[in-house]
Amino acid sequence: MKTDRTATAESNRERIVEAATRLLAEQGREAVSTRAVSAAAGVQAPTIYRLFGDKQGLLDAVAARGFAGHLGEKNALKRTDDPVEDLRTGWNLNLEFGLANPALYTLMHAEPRPGGPSPAAAEALGILAGSVRRIAAAGRLRIDEARAIQLVHAAGGGTTLALIATDEDRRDISVSHLAREAVIAAITTDAPTAPAPGPAGAAVALRALLPGTDVLTAGERGLLAELLDRIAAAG
Structure with missing residues (x-):
């Protein structure tokens, strides 16, 4: 009580x-x-x-509240059978949230926190990682998951911040659409393909399926995921 x-x-x-x-x-x-x-x-x-x-602690709390609201919207999105289209939807939602809450979005994304991302920011990245993993599991990811996540996160956030900084009468939303499609073209294929030859391709494919296995302990799964990420990135 x-x-x-x-x-x-x-x-x-x-x-x-x-x-x-x-x-x-x-x-x-x-x-x-x-x-x-x-x-x-x-x-x-x-x-x-x-x-x-202190004031920074207060601002961190405001940012965490903003992330919580944004995460609620993201979690409410219904998945479709097309993980790439779902990624587009998530990108668009991020843009809409940023333009509707410019000062809050800038606080959330343009002011790095000492010690790494906040728990709420890490959860947001986790949602993005889940979206990318679904694309990988469908056989449509062109590059390794870690780089795909970083690219989508950087391009989506950077594009939104750039549009926020542009006067509304000069703001061209098609810039976001062009950036989105360029990123999607860079990380995905139009249809499922066989894994790329060699250990890197095999690592990407196995990494996407790893969450579905239940024969490993959490520690073993984490270690294998780290090793597969390293092999995929080296390729």
Whole structure:
């Protein structure tokens, strides 16, 4: 059972993150000051420091909330029988979210966190990895999964950030469509093909099927996945 103190802390935390998110959306990154957020949330400034440590901690919480909302939309997408088309849908959803929430998207994607991605960002990459793996399992992935994931992530995020930075009256959404199709052409084939000859091709094919096996322990599966990724990348 939650104590009154815990419930109050959670309530304050939610109000503060909500206030910071609203200030970010309405007035931009510079408006999210400790003084402005405390006033908007109706709390004292020390409360922010106690709950978040510092301003960066608050911004991390705002970004995590943004990722959570975006992940909810992604998880709600229904899969089709065509994993490549599903990748297109995910790319388009990412663009729509970015253009609808420009300041939040920029905070989420254009400000690297010390120590690596946040848990929410890592979960988002996991969803992308799952999409790429489905393409690999269908025999339609042209390159190894790790490089395909990096390419889609970099190109999709970079294109969206570039469009966010462009004035709306000069914004050409077809740029995103062209980038999307260029990436898809680079990483996929039009139809299932036999694995490329040699160990790299065999590694890509086996790596895609690895999650479906249940004869290995988690540690063995992780080690084999790492080895297969190295073989595929070397090819």
